[in-house]
Amino acid sequence: MTKKIEVDFELCEANGVCMGILPEVFELDDEDFLHVLSDEVTPENEAKVREAVRQCPRQAISIRE
Template sequence: MTKKIDIDWGLCESNGVCMGINPDIFELGDDDMLTVHQEVVTPEIESDVREAVRQCPRQAISIVE
């Protein structure tokens, strides 16, 4: 089963905590909008994504299967 990053856009405040964990996955643009560059959670990035899930102050990030 493929795991994917899911953002609850109603909760996301673009605090940038996730970008601080891995800016190759999460990026805040000049307009303060979050972009997810890689939605599929591969083994190489799973640890960073799980850390972003844990640290998101609004709990807006999750992993779905």
């Protein structure tokens, strides 16, 4: 079963903490709107995705299994 990154955009304040941890997955545009470039959690990025989930100030990021 594939794990996916989910962002609750109602909670997200686009602080950019996640982008600092994993810029190949999270990106802030010029208007400070967060984009998820790839929502798949892979064995290669899972530790950093979990770190982004843990460090999100608004707890807006989760992993759907």
